[in-house]
Amino acid sequence: xxxxxxxxxxxxxxxxxxxxxxxxxxxxxxxxxxxxxxxxxxxxxxxxxxxxxxxxxxxxxxxxxxxxxxxxxxxxxxxxxxxxxxxxxxxxxxxxxxxxxxxxxxxxxxxxxxxxxxxxxxxxxxxxxxxxxxxxxxxxxxxxxxxxxxxxxxxxxxxxxxxxxxxxxxxxxxxxxxxxxxxxxxxxxxxxxxxxxxxxxxxxxxxxxxxxxxxxxxxxxxxxxxxxxxxxxxxxxxxxxxxxxxxxxxxxxxxxxxxxxxxxxxxxxxxxxxxxxxxxxxxxxxxxxxxxxxxxxxxxxxxxxxxxxxxxxxxxxxxxxxxxxxxxxxxxxxxxxxxxxxxxxxxxxxxxxxxxxxxxxxxxxxxxxxxxxxxxxxxxxxxxxxxxxxxxxxxxx
Numbered sequence: 408x409x410x411x412x413x414x415x416x417x418x419x420x421x422x423x424x425x426x427x428x429x430x431x432x433x434x435x436x437x438x439x440x441x442x443x444x445x446x447x448x449x450x451x452x453x454x455x456x457x458x459x460x461x462x463x464x465x466x467x468x469x470x471x472x473x474x475x476x477x478x479x480x481x482x483x484x485x486x487x488x489x490x491x492x493x494x495x496x497x498x499x500x501x502x503x504x505x506x507x508x509x510x511x512x513x514x515x516x517x518x519x520x521x522x523x524x525x526x527x528x529x530x531x532x533x534x535x536x537x538x539x540x541x542x543x544x545x546x547x548x549x550x551x552x553x554x555x556x557x558x559x560x561x562x563x564x565x566x567x568x569x570x571x572x573x574x575x576x577x578x579x580x581x582x583x584x585x586x587x588x589x590x591x592x593x594x595x596x597x598x599x600x601x602x603x604x605x606x607x608x609x610x611x612x613x614x615x616x617x618x619x620x621x622x623x624x625x626x627x628x629x630x631x632x633x634x635x636x637x638x639x640x641x642x643x644x645x646x647x648x649x650x651x652x653x654x655x656x657x658x659x660x661x662x663x664x665x666x667x668x669x670x671x672x673x674x675x676x677x678x679x680x681x682x683x684x685x686x687x688x689x690x691x692x693x694x695x696x697x698x699x700x701x702x703x704x705x706x707x708x709x710x711x712x713x714x715x716x717x718x719x720x721x722x723x724x725x726x727x728x729x730x731x732x733x734x735x736x737x738x739x740x741x742x743x744x745x746x747x748x749x750x751x752x753x754x755x756x757x758x759x760x761x762x763x764x765x766x767x768x769x770x771x772x773x774x775x776x777x778x779x780x781x782x783x784x785x786x787x788x789x790x791x792x793x794x795x796x797x798x799x800x801x802x803x804x
Contacts, residue, residue: 436470436471437470437472438474439464439465441477448477448478450482459486465497466488466489468494469494470494472494474499476502476503476505480503480506480537482508485517487519491526495528497530498529499529500532501533501534502534504534505535507520511539511543511580515557519561520536521561523569528567530569531569531571531574532570534573534575536574537578544629558580561583561585563586568591569586569591569593570594571595572594573596575597575598576597576599577600578600578602579599580608582612583608583609583628584612585612585614586616587615592620593620594620594621594624598624599611599625599628599632603652609628609633609634610626610628612631612634612636613636615637616640617640621643621645621647622646623646624647627650627652628652630652631653632682635657635658636669637662639672645673645674648677648680649680650682652682653682653683654683654684654712654714655677657669657687657689658687658690658699659691660688660697661692661695666697668697668698669700669702670700670701672699674702675704675707678710679748684714684715684717685746686716688717690761692721692729694732694735697737698738701740704744707745709746709776710749711750711751713751715750715756718760718790719759735764736764737764738766738767740767741766741769742770743771743774744770745772745774748777749777750783752778754783754784754785755800760790765791766792767791768791772795785801785803787803787804
C-alpha cells in the first residue's frame, strides 16, 4: 500500500482556499423580486403583503440584499418597513411605479404611506411614487372641515446611512419626503412634482437630523420645496431647482417653548422660479429657546420671486390665531452671498426680526435684485449686520 503524504504547506493552502470560498459565498448578495412573492403589476391588486415579505427576508438576511420592483404599477396601502435589521446593506431598486389608493380616506388619517423606521444602510433607487393626492387637495380647497390631514409619501424615521437616488414623487397627499431623527442621509437626482396650489405638499422636510445632503434635485410643489425643522444640523443643499413652491425655508421655528435649534446649514447653487419665497427663515411670535445660526445661502438665482430674501419672525399663515407675542428664537450668523435675479414685489430683501432678540451678524455679499428692471427695495426691522461688494438693494443693515 502506497504511503501518501501531503505536505503542511499544501494543507494550509487548501484550507485557505476553502475558507476564502466560504467567505465569498457567504457575502453573495441576494435579490427578492416582489413579483415572485405575489405582487401584481396591474396597479389594482393589493401588493402590500408581497412587499412586506420581501422586506422581512431582506431584513433577516446575513448578506447584502436587493428588493427588486420590476416595470409595472404596484398598488400599495400604507406600509411600514421596520428595523433594526440583521442586514445593514438593503437596496430597494424600483423600475416600476408604486401607486397609492385613489380614495384619499384610506391613507388620509395615517401619518405615512411608506415609512422606513429604525433602519441602517438602506438605499432606495429609481422608480415613481404616485400618491394620488389630487382628490384630497380638492377636499381641502373646498373648505370642508371633514378632510383628513393627509399622509407623507415617504418617510425615514430614526434611521442612519440612508441613500435616495433617482426617485420621482408625484402628487403627495402631504409632505413628499420626510427625514426625522436620522443621521447621514443622502438624496440625489430626486424629482418632486405636484401642483402649485396643492396644500401642505412640502417637497423634502428635514428635522431632528444631522448630516443630510440634498443634491441635483428638482422640486415643483405647492408648499416649501425644502423645509428645515427644529433640531436640524449639518445640512447641505446644492444644485436644486425650486418652483412652483414656497421656497427653501428654515422653520417655522418657535412653535414650542423648548425647542432644538437649527445650525450649520448650506444652501448653494439654487434657482427659484416663480416661487412665493426664496431663501426664508421663519419663526412664530411667541417665547422659545430656539435658534438658527451659521446659515449660508450662496450662488442663488431668483426668477420673479415674491420674497427673494426673507427673515420673518412674526410668521402666522393667513393671519389666523396669531400668538401676537415676541419671538424668542435667536437668529445669527446668516450669510447671503452671490444672490442675483428678479423680485415680483418691490421689497426684495426683508428682515422682520424679533424686538427681544434682534437678528445679528447678518451678511450680504454681492447681492443684486431688481424689480421691474429697477433696483428693488430693502426693509430691516431689528436686524444688524454688514454688506460687502455690490449690494442692491442697499442701505438696509
